[in-house]
Amino acid sequence: MTVVTSKVCIVGDFAVGKTSVVERFVNSQFSDKYLTTIGVKVDTKEIDLPQRGVQQKLILWDVAGTDRFGDTEFAYLRGASGYVFVADGTRPLTMGTATSLRDRAFEHYGVKPAVLLVNKHDLTGAWDVSEQRLKGLQAQFGSVFVTSAKTGAHVDDALTHLAELIVDRAIADQQ
Amino acid sequence: MSDLETLKDLLFGTEKQVLDSISERVESRELRSADVADILPEAIHASHRSGGELIKALREPVGACLQQEIRDDPQTYGDALYPVMGPAIRKYIMHALRTFTQQINEALEQSLTPKGLSWRVQAWRAGVPFGEFVVQKSLLYRVEQAYLISRENGLLVGHAQHEAARIKDSDAVSAMFTAIQDFVKESFSPDRTGRLESADMGEFTLWAVHGPHALLVCVIRGVPPRSLRADLSAILERIHFRYGDAIRTYSGDTASVPEVEEELTACLRLEARQDTGTANKGVSWPLLIILILVVGAFGYFAVTGWLQAQQIARLNAALTDTPGLYITDIYRDRQSVLVRGLRDPLAPTVSAVAAANGLSHVEIVADMQAFQSLDPTLLAQRAANRFGSPEGVSFAVEGSRLIVSGAAPVDWQEEVALAYRTLAGLDDIEFRMSPDERAEQAAAAPGVDLGQLDAIVRQLDGRAFYFASGTTLTAQSADALTAYADQLKAAAADLALLGRGLNLTATGFTDPVGAPEVNYALAQQRAEAIASALVELGWDGAIIARANPDRATDVSKVDPSLRRAIVELESVETEPTQ
Known part of the structure; x- marks a missing residue:
């Protein structure tokens, strides 16, 4: 099985749960304690993609939350093979931020495989995303997952899907 | 076709086709280019062999072309020249370092400290120049990990680590280093051309060597020498040379850079240890x-x-x-x-x-x-030398007392008694005479024969009596004179029985102090004093009193023993008494 390493950047607005998503995906853990990320935090996770005959090692760059990219954040995105955009389902504005960040990243580094995670689905009382909005986001991002870092719902699915997109993109580029 | 054309075909059919073909080639730009391209290499070779005209012709346009290209696209030429320039620069630096090492060597050759001598012996045994050895000793280090990181995306292209090194996730380390590198560049380099080249972490030093497409990051234990950077640059250049395109387009597929970790392993061999190259050598006989x-x-x-x-x-x-x-x-x-x-x-x-x-x-x-020692042995010897040592007489010293033992004439004893104080360290004297010795001193008994009398006379002859001052005898001499008078009278009586008599001559002496005339008179007086005393003591024989005719002139010799009178005897024939 071929081993492929890919850089994936996790980006999104402040406190949308980027670090919690990574922690759930990498270590299957969750903490209610909020620790803001300064700069960037790097984790790795290996995923087997047997159908494609590839073992994908994701280098996850958990970039500090921001509503717009500065020079340093742009530097962190350089060379990324894919993006995980994260929004907070209880704060509709964060979805707009995710869209804005996506546009800026693609504008700067080209279009790359990406998924949008609308997170905090466990907070059903505060959930504020309509089905129509989700469809709109689906049209923009191509892949949208309603996730919960707390329960782990769809987190692995989202990251695995992104890994597949990255491999498919690489194969397409080679061809 | 006209008749003329037909005629031409008949006459020059083949040649005409050739001419048409040539004409077509001359008129067609593509064909001419193909022809020139076909023969151009051979033409250049032929021109180059025939002389330097081709070089002269190409020098100016090619130079202008290169200048223009380098000005327009310096990065491409920099990347292209990187594998060439690196070794050239490194060679120059190596030469400079060797010269510097030589200078260190010469400087250290003058030092003779124990450590310097010890290092000199070790360098001699290891077979390396002393200066180089000192550098090795001073700069101990070991490359423990080497990361080859893509400059484009921060992905880890390859990794090698020392057996002793521990690391959890080299990919995460690679990514984090890239993130830090980006952060530093964005934060502290205004024009974003700055690069993080080294960092210190406790006992580790982290060095990054930058290439066009990748950077080599090494974790080094200890303090590396500057020359190590040149070694690492050489390794990175070799990697670029071997994997240039693969690294430039690296997207995480390790298969695209086969055996890159073997190249990185060369970094781990860069180390300097205290026992390098000496541990397994045998005994050095010299x-x-x-x-x-x-x-x-x-x-x-x-x-x-x-x-x-x-x-x-x-x-x-x-x-x-x-x-x-x-x-x-x-x-x-x-x-x-x-x-x-x-x-x-x-x-x-x-x-x-x-x-x-x-x-x-x-x-x-x-x-x-x-110096004069007061040791008793030497004092006794000094006394013996001073006074002479009659047979059977010995000297000893107890404390400050001079002990005289044995048989000695009375006048000699008196002489010693008067003069012993002149010897430093003596302030008392004691004569120790044995009973037998005293008997010998006794006067000849009546009835002895002439021989015995002669012996007695000889013993009595020349007896000296000493004066304390003027004409006053010392107490000891006064006592001795009394005994002497008795002995004289006894001897005279015995001699008279044998028809012999005794004539006495008393000769007076003085020390040299004073006027010679006065001394001469005093000497006369002393002789007369002795004569008078003997008469008073019952001597009735002849006696002559006279002064010593030899006047002493050496006034430096103030000797109490010189103040004396000597009685001399002369045995003469007389009428035998009945």
């Missing part, structure tokens, strides 16, 4: 011989020094125990022993003492000042 010689020489000098110290100690003890010698300093000066101190003239010499103690082979230089 070094062993030198060590034996050094130890032997050290032992020889140690033993010789110890023996010489023992000799000096023995000599010092012998000299100290010898009466009349006082040693103030004794030490070895090259091959001889120098002795300083005081020596009584009566004491043996330093060399004699050394010879008597089995040290005659020691070369001795004595610097002895004369």
